[in-house]
Amino acid sequence: MAAPLELFPRARVSPEGFAQERVDHFTGRRLRIGRSGIVHEVTWRPWLGELILPVPACHQGWSGFAASGDLIATDDPATCRKCARRAAQLPLAEPVAQAALFELEHSPNPPSQECPNQRQ
Numbered sequence: 001m002a003a004p005l006e007l008f009p010r011a012r013v014s015p016e017g018f019a020q021e022r023v024d025h026f027t028g029r030r031l032r033i034g035r036s037g038i039v040h041e042v043t044w045r046p047w048l049g050e051l052i053l054p055v056p057a058c059h060q061g062w063s064g065f066a067a068s069g070d071l072i073a074t075d076d077p078a079t080c081r082k083c084a085r086r087a088a089q090l091p092l093a094e095p096v097a098q099a100a101l102f103e104l105e106h107s108p109n110p111p112s113q114e115c116p117n118q119r120q
């Protein structure tokens, strides 16, 4: 049986080689997501079988899977507050009482429940 024709040549990437390149590139470093100025700590996520890929430690989402240059390694200090909290193992901020958008007036005569269309 003949091999199917490829209309558009595709780059063949070895998953093991790709994952190892990511490990070598991100180990001991931090990362940025795309053009964002926020620097995240790095943690590792399972990918295929035993392979792992770097992701932001704070679980910040992004589109892609570190395969198209969407994660950029950096040696800059981390600026992500969620990553800093995670690294320090501090609890997340206590919930803050929600402020009222506006104060309600408590009138002694509540508005009528009568439909204005039925008044005569």
Ligand SMILES: [Zn+2]
Pocket (backbone or CB within 6 Å): 039, 040, 041, 056, 057, 058, 059, 060, 080, 081, 082, 083
């Ligand atoms: Zn982060």
